[in-house]
Amino acid sequence: MKRARKREETFEKFNPLENKTILLGISGGIAAYKACDLASMLRRSGADVHAVLTKNAKEFITPLSLQTITRNPSHCEQYGANGEWRPEHIDLAKRADLIIIAPATADMLAKLATGICDELLTTMVLASKAKVMIAPAMNPTMMEHPSVVHNLEILQNRYRYEVIPPEFGEVACGDWGSGKMASVETIVAAIASRLVSHGAMSGKHIMVTAGGTREPIDPVRFIGNRSSGKMGIAMADAAFARGADVTLVSTVEVDRAYPVILVETAFEMQEAVEGEFDSCDALVMTAAVADFRPLSVSTNKIKKTESEDINLELTKNPDILDLLGRVKKKHQVIIGFAAESEELLSNASQKLKRKNLDVIVGNDITVPDIGFGSDDNAVVILSEDGTRENLTRMPKRAIAEHLCDLLASKFAAMEKTPAR
Numbered sequence: 407m408k409r410a411r412k413r414e415e416t417f418e419k420f421n422p423l424e425n426k427t428i429l430l431g432i433s434g435g436i437a438a439y440k441a442c443d444l445a446s447m448l449r450r451s452g453a454d455v456h457a458v459l460t461k462n463a464k465e466f467i468t469p470l471s472l473q474t475i476t477r478n479p480s481h482c483e484q485y486g487a488n489g490e491w492r493p494e495h496i497d498l499a500k501r502a503d504l505i506i507i508a509p510a511t512a513d514m515l516a517k518l519a520t521g522i523c524d525e526l527l528t529t530m531v532l533a534s535k536a537k538v539m540i541a542p543a544m545n546p547t548m549m550e551h552p553s554v555v556h557n558l559e560i561l562q563n564r565y566r567y568e569v570i571p572p573e574f575g576e577v578a579c580g581d582w583g584s585g586k587m588a589s590v591e592t593i594v595a596a597i598a599s600r601l602v603s604h605g606a607m608s609g610k611h612i613m614v615t616a617g618g619t620r621e622p623i624d625p626v627r628f629i630g631n632r633s634s635g636k637m638g639i640a641m642a643d644a645a646f647a648r649g650a651d652v653t654l655v656s657t658v659e660v661d662r663a664y665p666v667i668l669v670e671t672a673f674e675m676q677e678a679v680e681g682e683f684d685s686c687d688a689l690v691m692t693a694a695v696a697d698f699r700p701l702s703v704s705t706n707k708i709k710k711t712e713s714e715d716i717n718l719e720l721t722k723n724p725d726i727l728d729l730l731g732r733v734k735k736k737h738q739v740i741i742g743f744a745a746e747s748e749e750l751l752s753n754a755s756q757k758l759k760r761k762n763l764d765v766i767v768g769n770d771i772t773v774p775d776i777g778f779g780s781d782d783n784a785v786v787i788l789s790e791d792g793t794r795e796n797l798t799r800m801p802k803r804a805i806a807e808h809l810c811d812l813l814a815s816k817f818a819a820m821e822k823t824p825a826r
C-alpha cells in the first residue's frame with residue numbers, strides 16, 4: 407500500500423501540461439489507432455484532453471476507448487439525438503489552449519484549408535482561437551499530390567497552423583516514403599514546446615548521445631548491444647522542446663528538426679562528441695558505448711572453418727565520458743548513465759565520482775520489461791551534491807523531462823554563482 411502511494415507521488419511530479427485544455431481531433435486514417443497512445447501521454451503529462459472524432463475516425467477507433475483514456479466524454483456529432491444544436495461544443499472550442507489534429511488525413515487538410523464545416527471537428531477548429539497543430543498521415547503518393555502540398559502550404563503560411571511533419575518509412579499499405587504520422591513522442595514534444603515556457607534551457611547547447619555502438623568484426627558482423635536509443639532520443643526531444651540548441655549524436659537514424667550526427671562505432675562517437683564538446687553547456691551521455699572492440703577488423707567476411715572454435719581478440723575502447731569529465735569547464739554539466747545488473751547504487755555512485763560527473767542516472771537491467779528497448783524505465787538519479795531521487799516506472803520521455811528540470815535548476819544555480 408505504502409509502495410503504491412510512493413509510485414503515484416513520483417509519477418505525478420511529471421505534469422508539464424497541467425491546467426492546459428487540449429482538443430485532440432482525430433480523422434479517419436489507419437494512424438487513428440495511435441490516437442489512444444497520444445491521448446494517454448497527453449493526459450499523463452497533466453493535460454485535460456477532449457477527443458473529437460470524425461465520422462470516418464470512428465471506423466478505426468471507438469469513442470469509448472478515447473473516453474476511457476482521456477476521462478472525458480468523446481465528441482463526434484454536431485447535433486444531439488433529436489437534431490438539436492449543441493452549443494457546449496463551441497464552449498469547449500473556446501476554452502481549448504491548443505487543438506491537435508492527429509492523424510490529419512488528406513480530406514481533413516482539404517476541409518481545413520477551405521473552411522468546410524460539415525463535421526464537428528472542423529466546426530470546432532473554426533470556432534476556436536487556440537493554436538492549431540496538425541500531424542498529417544497518409545499514403546506517400548497522396549502526400550506528394552499537388553493538392554495536398556497546396557493545402558499544407560495554405561494551412562502553414564496563411565493560417566499559421568503548425569504542421570508536425572510525417573516520418574519516412576513503411577506505411578500501413580506496404581508502400582515506402584514520407585507519410586507515416588510523426589511518433590507520439592514527437593507530437594507531445596511539439597505540443598509541450600508550444601504550451602510550456604522554459605526560460606532556463608532556452609539558448610543552451612545540449613549534446614545528447616543515443617543508441618548502442620557497433621564494433622565491426624568483419625564487413626558483415628559486429629559486436630553490439632541491446633540499446634534502442636529511445637532514452638537519448640526522448641532526452642534530445644525534451645531539451646529541444648524547451649528551447650535548447652540540441653545536437654544528437656546517435657547510432658540510430660532519426661529525422662528531427664535539430665542536428666543529428668549519425669555514428670556507428672565508439673571511435674566515431676568519440677570524434678563527434680569531442681568535436682562539439684567545447685561549445686556545449688551540457689552533455690547527456692545516454693549511449694551504450696561498447697567497452698571493447700575487436701583488436702583487428704577483417705577486411706573480408708570471415709569464413710566458416712573446419713574448427714569448432716574461433717578466437718576473437720578484444721581491446722579496450724576509449725571511455726568518452728571519463729575523458730571529457732577530466733576537461734569539463736565549470737559552466738558545463740555532464741550527465742552519465744549506468745546500466746547495472748548488480749550493486750546499482752554503489753556502482754553508480756562510484757562512476758559519478760570516478761568520471762567527475764554532475765549527475766548519474768542508474769538503472770537495474772535485471773528488472774523485466776523495462777530499460778533496453780522498452781518505452782519505460784525506472785531509474786535512480788544521483789547528483790554530485792549528494793542528492794538522490796528514485797523515479798519508479800514511467801515513460802522514458804517523463805524521465806527526460808525530469809532530467810531537463812534538473813539541468814534547468816543546475817543552469818539557474820550557475821547563473822546565481824558565476825564561475826570566477
Ligand code: C5P
Pocket residue numbers: 672691692693694695696697723724725726727728741742743744745757
Ligand atoms: O562505465 P560504464 O560503461 O558503465 O559507464 C556508463 C556511462 O559511460 C554511460 O553514460 C556511457 O555513455 C559512458 N561511456 C562512455 N564511453 C565508454 C563507455 C561508457 O562514454 N567507452
